[in-house]
Amino acid sequence: xxxxxxxxxxxxxxxxxCVRACEAEAAAKTASDYQHIVWAYGILWALFAAxxxxxxxxxxxxxxxLLDLERRLRETP
Amino acid sequence: xARRLPTVFLVAAAFIFPxxxxxxxxxxxxxxxxxxxxxxxxxxxxxxxxxxxFAIVAxxxxxxxxxxxSLRAEATALAAAExxxxxxxxxxVTGPIWGHATWGHAWTWDARQVTTxxxxxxxxxxxxxxxxxxxxxxxxxxxxxxxxxxxxxxxYYAVKIWKTTHPSNEVVGSLPAEMWASLWPALIALAxxxxxxxxxxxxxxxxxxxxxxxxxxxxxxxxx
Amino acid sequence: MTSLxxxxxxxxxxxxxxLRDLELVLTAGFFSLVVLVMFGxxxxxxxxEAQVLAIPGVLWLAVAFIGALxxxxxxxxxxxxxxxxxxxxxxxxRQAIYLGKALVTLxxxxxxxxxxVPGLLLLFPAAAPMATRPGATACxxxxxxxxxxxxxxxFAAGLASSGGKNVLLSVILYPLTTPALLVAVVATRALLExxxxxxxxxxxxxxxxxxxxxLSIWLFESVLVGTGASARRR
Numbered sequence: 059x060x061x062x063x064x065x066x067x068x069x070x071x072x073x074x075x076c077v078r079a080c081e082a083e084a085a086a087k088t089a090s091d092y093q094h095i096v097w098a099y100g101i102l103w104a105l106f107a108a109x110x111x112x113x114x115x116x117x118x119x120x121x122x123x124l125l126d127l128e129r130r131l132r133e134t135p
Numbered sequence: 136x137a138r139r140l141p142t143v144f145l146v147a148a149a150f151i152f153p154x155x156x157x158x159x160x161x162x163x164x165x166x167x168x169x170x171x172x173x174x175x176x177x178x179x180x181x182x183x184x185x186x187x188x189f190a191i192v193a194x195x196x197x198x199x200x201x202x203x204x205s206l207r208a209e210a211t212a213l214a215a216a217e218x219x220x221x222x223x224x225x226x227x228v229t230g231p232i233w234g235h236a237t238w239g240h241a242w243t244w245d246a247r248q249v250t251t252x253x254x255x256x257x258x259x260x261x262x263x264x265x266x267x268x269x270x271x272x273x274x275x276x277x278x279x280x281x282x283x284x285x286x287x288x289x290x291y292y293a294v295k296i297w298k299t300t301h302p303s304n305e306v307v308g309s310l311p312a313e314m315w316a317s318l319w320p321a322l323i324a325l326a327x328x329x330x331x332x333x334x335x336x337x338x339x340x341x342x343x344x345x346x347x348x349x350x351x352x353x354x355x356x357x358x359x
Numbered sequence: 360m361t362s363l364x365x366x367x368x369x370x371x372x373x374x375x376x377x378l379r380d381l382e383l384v385l386t387a388g389f390f391s392l393v394v395l396v397m398f399g400x401x402x403x404x405x406x407x408e409a410q411v412l413a414i415p416g417v418l419w420l421a422v423a424f425i426g427a428l429x430x431x432x433x434x435x436x437x438x439x440x441x442x443x444x445x446x447x448x449x450x451x452x453r454q455a456i457y458l459g460k461a462l463v464t465l466x467x468x469x470x471x472x473x474x475x476v477p478g479l480l481l482l483f484p485a486a487a488p489m490a491t492r493p494g495a496t497a498c499x500x501x502x503x504x505x506x507x508x509x510x511x512x513x514f515a516a517g518l519a520s521s522g523g524k525n526v527l528l529s530v531i532l533y534p535l536t537t538p539a540l541l542v543a544v545v546a547t548r549a550l551l552e553x554x555x556x557x558x559x560x561x562x563x564x565x566x567x568x569x570x571x572x573x574l575s576i577w578l579f580e581s582v583l584v585g586t587g588a589s590a591r592r593r
Contacts, residue, residue, distance in 0.1 A: 087170055088170065088171055090236060091170055091172040091236050092171065094172050094175065094232050094236035095172060095174055095175055095236075097232055098175045098178070098179075098228070098232045098233065099175075099178070101225075101228050101232075102178060102182075102225050102228075102229065105221060105224055105228075106221070106332075109332060110332070113335055113336060113339065116339050117339060120339065120342050120343065120346065123346055124346065130353055131353065134353070134356065134357055201578070201581040202581070246541075249541070250538060250541075253534045254534075256533075256534035257534045257535060259534075260530045260531045260534055263527065264527055264530075264531065267527065268521065269521045271521035272517070272518070272521040272527075274521075274583075275514065275517035275518060275521060277581075278513060278514070278517065278578045278582045279514070279535070281574070281578065282510070285570065285574065286538060289538050
């Protein structure tokens with residue numbers, strides 16, 4: 059290495075390593091954040107979907123009861 | 136027109152949701168302090184607002200039910216309580232997830248978390264009393280719903296009364312414009328969805344009541 | 360006002376019945392003692408600072424348990440003999456029935472507090488501020504118990520008159536009364552720490568008491584009997 063030349067500010071090995079460590083930390087945080095976001099949105103979706111299914115099941119039960127009622131009405135004059 | 140209203144709302148919500156998600160993830164800047172996890176906020180806050188709003192709806196409907204003995208009001212209170220339960224679970228789940236992502240703590244026993252949890256329990260109790268209570272207990276349940284509605288200001292002002300770790304009420308008021316622009320579609324989409332579910336549930340409850348009465352009349356006619 | 364006088368008569372009647380065999384007073388008092396001993400066992404090893412955090416919870420949790428027990432017992436009598444319906448038919452004002460029952464519950468609860476607070480003073484040295492400021496402590500205890508009683512009486516009466524099951528009372532009571540008990544817990548901690556915000560907390564408790572009492576009195580008749588329209592339907 060030529061001793062007359064100093065490394066340009068910020069490009070020496072130490073500060074590079076430091077910058078990479080920070081970037082790794084930020085990337086890890088972003089990845090963890092994404093996991094949390096996916097879980098949160100997923101659970102919300104599942105909740106509303108479950109409620110929708112409950113409503114659907116109740117509606118079909120009511121439809122069956124209604125048909126049954128109509129049949130009984132036709133039988134008894 | 137009224138019959139089609141839930142369908143209209145659901146279709147509208149179905150269109151707005153993708154727009155929401157696109158806005159939240161692609162066009163809103165990342166918040167500096169909390170990073171990407173702050174995106175959960177855009178659904179967490181509207182869910183909380185909707186929970187409180189539907190709790191008040193349930194309380195008012197229960198009041199009308201007690202005052203006038205209206206079956207429609209009773210069914211509305213029941214449907215609204217179910218929506219409170221639904222949005223409540225949403226709030227109580229997304230909140231800790233957000234907290235865990237940002238600060239590493241899911242449940243801090245902070246005042247707003249606790250009072251929201253209790254609020255949810257009150258409406259869960261309402262549904263339990265309606266389901267398992269004896270014959271005259273629907274009035275008791277109505278009183279429960281009214282107390283639940285009175286509980287809403289306690290949740291809202293819990294942040295002011297007790298020192299808490301929860302972000303204060305002023306955060307939403309001081310949001311920058313782009314975040315507001317992403318919050319509104321989320322609120323509208325969730326509101327449309329919740330109202331549609333409420334209307335469907337309301338109609339199903341009224342149908343149940345009518346079916347019961349029809350069976351009774353049919354049996355009476357059969358015996359007579 | 361006739362309601363107050365009628366309430367007093369009803370309460371006196373209940374108390375007289377109670378004094379005949381002392382069932383409720385003795386069981387509730389004994390229960391307070393048991394709760395005290397259990398909390399003493401669990402938390403005796405805590406350091407002083409930790410005690411300051413634990414004692415408010417101990418006190419108001421005990422109130423929650425004793426209150427549920429008392430309310431169940433007070434309305435059990437009515438449920439067994441169906442006397443609540445008789446009371447409703449009698450020419451008594453509805454608020455008087457509510458106030459009478461609430462008064463009896465409050466008296467039993469305060470009696471248990473008279474066992475609990477000195478017991479806490481004996482068991483936990485950190486509770487000393489309760490002894491040095493007896494007026495503030497008395498205020499706090501009375502206001503907190505009123506908050507619990509006002510809500511509890513309404514729902515216990517409602518369940519008793521509809522012949523409902525006891526288990527629902529616990530399901531209803533705990534979530535409803537906990538916000539008020541929370542304020543009481545925070546106030547108690549402020550008292551123990553000598554926090555300057557203590558009077559503000561007392562005022563909040565008083566406000567909660569006022570709101571719940573007014574709401575409960577207003578709803579009492581509707582819940583038990585229903586107003587004209589819904590009463591006719593049932």
